[in-house]
Amino acid sequence: MVEVIVTWLAAIATLGIYSILYKENPIYRFFEHLFIGLGLGWTIFEVWKDILQPKWWTPMVVEGKWYWIFAFVIGSLYYFIFSPRFAWMARLVISTLMGLSAGLVFKVTAAIYIPQIEASFRPITFVPSIARGLNNLLSTIILLCVILYFLFTISHEKQPLAGASKLGRWFIMLGLGAMFGSTVMARLSLFIDRLTFLLHDWLKVIKF
Amino acid sequence: MEWLIQLRQIKRQWIYLCLAVLVSIPLFLKIRLPFFVGPQAKGLYEAVKNLPEDKVVLLAMDWGAATKGESMWQAQAIIEHLFKEKKPFVILGYDIQGPQLSEELAEKLAKKYHKEYGEDWFNVGFITGGLPLLLRMAKNFQATFKQDSVERKPLSALPLARKIRDINDIGLIINVTGSGTYGDWITIQTTYKVPLAVACTAVITPDLYPFLDSKQLIGMLSGLKGAAEYEALIKGSHRETTLKMMMSQSMAHLLIIILIVLANIGLYMERRRRRSG
Numbered sequence: 001m002v003e004v005i006v007t008w009l010a011a012i013a014t015l016g017i018y019s020i021l022y023k024e025n026p027i028y029r030f031f032e033h034l035f036i037g038l039g040l041g042w043t044i045f046e047v048w049k050d051i052l053q054p055k056w057w058t059p060m061v062v063e064g065k066w067y068w069i070f071a072f073v074i075g076s077l078y079y080f081i082f083s084p085r086f087a088w089m090a091r092l093v094i095s096t097l098m099g100l101s102a103g104l105v106f107k108v109t110a111a112i113y114i115p116q117i118e119a120s121f122r123p124i125t126f127v128p129s130i131a132r133g134l135n136n137l138l139s140t141i142i143l144l145c146v147i148l149y150f151l152f153t154i155s156h157e158k159q160p161l162a163g164a165s166k167l168g169r170w171f172i173m174l175g176l177g178a179m180f181g182s183t184v185m186a187r188l189s190l191f192i193d194r195l196t197f198l199l200h201d202w203l204k205v206i207k208f
Numbered sequence: 209m210e211w212l213i214q215l216r217q218i219k220r221q222w223i224y225l226c227l228a229v230l231v232s233i234p235l236f237l238k239i240r241l242p243f244f245v246g247p248q249a250k251g252l253y254e255a256v257k258n259l260p261e262d263k264v265v266l267l268a269m270d271w272g273a274a275t276k277g278e279s280m281w282q283a284q285a286i287i288e289h290l291f292k293e294k295k296p297f298v299i300l301g302y303d304i305q306g307p308q309l310s311e312e313l314a315e316k317l318a319k320k321y322h323k324e325y326g327e328d329w330f331n332v333g334f335i336t337g338g339l340p341l342l343l344r345m346a347k348n349f350q351a352t353f354k355q356d357s358v359e360r361k362p363l364s365a366l367p368l369a370r371k372i373r374d375i376n377d378i379g380l381i382i383n384v385t386g387s388g389t390y391g392d393w394i395t396i397q398t399t400y401k402v403p404l405a406v407a408c409t410a411v412i413t414p415d416l417y418p419f420l421d422s423k424q425l426i427g428m429l430s431g432l433k434g435a436a437e438y439e440a441l442i443k444g445s446h447r448e449t450t451l452k453m454m455m456s457q458s459m460a461h462l463l464i465i466i467l468i469v470l471a472n473i474g475l476y477m478e479r480r481r482r483r484s485g
Contacts, residue, residue, distance in 0.1 A: 021224045039273075046304040050334040054355055104339050108391060111398035112424075119422035179414045182431070186278060186410035188460045189432040192231055192453050193277030199235055206235050208449045 011202040014194050142171050209477060216474035223467065230463050234455035241458050243451065248420060249437035252405040252427030255380055256289055263379025264372055265290060265297040268393060272305035275386030275409050281435035281450050282407040283310050283384045284317070289442045291321040291328070296368050300332040300353070302389050307333045307357060310384075325358065326366040333357025339392045346375035346400055375400045382407065390416070394424055407434060432457065 016031035060068035074093060081090035120143055126133035148161065149168030156165045199206045233239070259265065267286070271279035287310070290297050299314065301307040311331045323329065332353045335341060345352040349372045355362050356369070363369035371377060375396070383393045384407040397404040403426045406416055410431030419425045429438055436450035 022221055043304050046308070046334050047336075050357055051336055054360075100340070107399075108339065108395050111395040112391065115398060115422040115424050116418050119418075175414065179411075182410040182413045184464065185433070185457065185461075186275075186431055188231075188457050189410065189453075190275070190277035191227075192432070192456045192460075193280075195228070195231055195456075196235065196449075196453060199232065208452065 007202055011198055014198060018194075146171050209481065212477040213474050213481065215470045216478065218467075218470075227460060227463055230459045231456040234452055234459055239455050239459075241455060243436070243440070243454065245437045245440050248428040248430065249434055249441060250427070251420075251425075252286075252382070252407075252429060253289070253438065253441045255403055255405060255426050256286075256293055256295060259293075259295050259379045262371075262377075264368070264377055265295055266378050266381045267297050267299045267310065268381060268383040268385070268389075269299055269301035269306035269310040270303045270389040271301075271384055271386040272303045272309070276309070278409045278431045278435065279306075279384050279386050279407070280309065280313070281432060281453075282429050282438065284313050285429075285435050285438040285442065285450075286382055286384065286407065287314050287317050289438070291317055291323055292442060294328075296327075296371075297329050298332060298368075298372070299329070300335050302335060302338075303386070304334050306384070306386075307331055311358065326356075326361075327368055330366050330368055331357045339395055342392055342396050343399075346396060349374055349377070375402060378402055380405070385409075385412070388412065388415075394419060397424055405429075 013031050013034070016027045017035070019025055020028040056068055056071060059065040077089045077093045079090070080086040080088075081094075120139075122136040122139060124133060124137050124140060145164050145168035147168070148156075149165045149172065154161065156162050196206075200208065256265070267283075267290075269283060271283070287297075299307050299310050301310070314329055314331070315325075317323075318325065318329065333356070335353070337344075341352065350363050350369070353363060356366060379402075381393055381397065381402055381404045383390050383404065386409050390406045390408065390412075393404055393406075396402065404424065405427040406419075406425055407429035408416060408431070410433070413428070413430040416425065416428055420428060429435060432450065432453055436454045439450050
């Protein structure tokens with residue numbers, strides 16, 4: 001019985017949200033607010049259940065690790081950002097975290113980009129396979145053209161730089177086209193999932 | 209001629225209606241278009257299959273209701289394969305909803321494959337702290353995640369959790385993500401050389417190809433297509449569902465192509481009329 005009620009509520013909420021496709025209306029507004037409110041409520045509950053209670057509240061109150069109160073005091077300093085007189089106290093926490101983040105960025109940048117730069121150096125030989133050689137050649141040409149497009153310290157007005165730079169722009173546009181195609185695919189997947197829910201779980205007119 | 213020019217101004221309500229009808233057709237009828245399994249899905253499949261027996265899989269579930277249409281099918285296929293292959297796994301995630309939604313999937317499939325919580329899998333739940341937390345986890349798993357999220361027991365009380373001391377006990381990391389959270393896992397992969405695969409929404413796919421080329425990723429599932437590919441590989445019971453959904457997606461793509469062509473015909477005719485005065 002509970003499952004039937006939940007399915008009906010989900011179906012009504014889905015149709016309510018999709019009513020925006022016809023035109024802006026109060027039903028859509030209601031379900032939009034409901035969705036955001038539910039999401040926020042869930043977030044608060046989960047943050048308490050999985051983070052604050054086991055890692056902060058229980059050690060401090062139950063296990064007698066009283067010094068965890070300092071985490072609350074230091075965290076609360078953030079709110080002094082709203083006071084012009086005491087904003088310097090918020091900056092203490094913000095600058096500490098910014099320093100930490102800056103240190104991590106070095107690690108992340110090296111971890112992400114160095115292997116990619118390494119992988120872009122490809123041998124253009126047609127042994128053992130012609131296909132691989134052509135693939136590597138094409139990859140190298142595209143890489144050089146795209147880099148050239150972003151190289152602003154030399155003039156792009158004269159050939160052959162102008163041609164290569166223009167080619168680089170076309171390659172970027174092809175890449176962006178592929179990205180847009182993927183975006184469309186992602187949005188459609190979400191719609192198909194909701195349609196499957198309506199036809200299969202709610203109306204039960206299709207079977208898998 | 210005038211009706212051809214009008215092709216540029218089809219009301220959006222009609223387009224949405226056409227889309228809904230076209231997408232529904234493959235769900236009712238058995239339509240089969242060619243469907244291929246790509247090397248990215250095969251890479252993840254092989255990595256799971258060849259995982260050493262003493263290693264555990266880390267499932268980083270960074271997805272929620274907003275990307276359920278793609279991520280849930282991927283997560284379901286991956287969990288089913290792990291149970292089938294008898295590979296133990298841990299669930300955790302940056303997204304608040306991801307670990308909980310994945311836990312529901314795992315519980316359902318655990319019954320089907322007769323698997324025990326705490327022995328074959330367990331859930332650490334929602335985590336926060338970003339890369340510093342993951343780096344700490346890599347050095348000391350037990351101290352980083354003190355208890356599980358389902359039974360609220362200390363990790364030492366779960367037989368599977370006792371096996372995981374540090375990153376060396378993790379044989380594979382699979383990040384099912386609806387956003388860009390894979391960056392931290394790539395840092396962990398590069399630092400500790402643990403195999404990493406990402407199952408992402410189709411929007412993120414183009415960003416990940418360079419990581420596949422540089423071998424930072426051993427496999428990738430792209431959106432609903434990735435889920436269908438993976439299910440085709442494991443021949444799971446949900447295969448028919450994702451295949452039908454993929455056919456619906458192909459119909460939608462067909463409609464978009466037709467609409468682009470029609471709009472361009474309209475544009476061409478309008479320009480021709482303007483030129484002729």
